[in-house]
Amino acid sequence: MPREVFEMSTGVDLTLEAQVDPSIEIVRVPFTSGAFANDLSDWSWLRAHAPEVWNTIQSVREQRAFPERNYGGWRPVLEEAARRIHLNAPVDLTIGTANPNVDFIPGYVLSTEFGVPAIMDHRDAWSVDIYSGRRVIEPSSRAGRWERTLVQDAAEVWFVNRPIRDWYAREYPEFADRLLVVENGYDRALTFPVRERGESPLVFGYIGTISGAIPLQELVAGWALARERSPLVRDARMDLYGYLDHLGVPGANMVQAMEHFADNDIRYLGPVGRGDIEATYASFDALVLTFGAGRFITGGKVYEYASTGLPIVSVHDPENETSSTLASYPGWHGASSMTTSAIADAIITTAIDAAAQTDKNRETARAYAERFSRAAQLTPRIEDWTSRLAPDLSEEKQ
Known part of the structure; x- marks a missing residue:
């Protein structure tokens, strides 16, 4: 698909594109769709004046x-x-x-x-x-x-x-x-120094698309209550990074939640380029993992989060498959329910864990997370298909 389609719709990460191995040939296949034609000067009279009719006709054609x-x-x-x-x-x-x-x-x-x-x-x-x-x-x-x-x-x-x-x-x-x-996995282990916190307040961080499915209002309410209950959280800050929804336009629930950001020491800092990801994680003491409800959901960020070795607080429906994935991860604290009190309890427990985390604790967590690497997920399938398609090559490697 042409790069321009992504630039005009979902957005692009040029720092990630730069990491594509030179041996990989990329073939851009032409693609056109009215849904991604955002230049109003290119719109037909029918689309501009009767969008419902145009959408129906376009859907049938496509x-x-x-x-x-x-x-x-x-x-x-x-x-x-x-x-x-x-x-x-x-x-x-x-x-x-x-x-x-x-x-x-x-x-x-x-x-x-x-x-x-x-x-x-x-x-x-x-x-x-x-x-x-x-x-x-x-x-x-x-x-x-x-x-x-x-x-x-x-x-x-x-x-x-x-x-x-x-x-x-x-x-x-x-x-x-x-x-x-074949789970998502993380591409490579993130390497960055442990943040020298000293006496400075804790920093909780979130990196990922902030979609309308994310329980942002519940997260903010739980964070506010945690600040009331815990001096450690009261002094802490939460930094959120990512696109506001997939098209960069916040929904009503996001706008309502963001109205309470300043009062609770929460900052929205925009998307992060892949080339800046390690420096961003290095600024955190703990991570916030939040998704929409649903037992079929395992967001890709869960694996990358685990690779950091940092404590993680999960703010999502406990039945979400992420709970099973991280159940044994050292430093994971999932909200037992989506009530404000349960979310606050999980945040406080995570703050205590983050404040006390040692280098050894973190290395133990990182070692556990190695099972979540993309290589660990794909290697069995790669080896199996190599043995089927090129048995002689497979035997040589053995």
């Missing part, structure tokens, strides 16, 4: 090729690109990461037309809402039929956690053996 709003029209271009790339340099294995789910099309094409094994890498689910657990695509619908076709054709289907994988296994029992859990 989903003719593939049943996915905003992205469905990309299918023909992706198919052509997949064939061209394979004919120029034969592909041994494809991995498509969703969403959008149309990203699975190149693998499907090369699998059905050329016999190339395809992996579906689900970072989210297509048929189930990860917040409510409700099915959002019916099996008999066009999208439902497409998902079954893709799962049936795939060599493997990866999911970020056990609850999502098990949900799909119940829906597709005949394909359960190819449904695997």
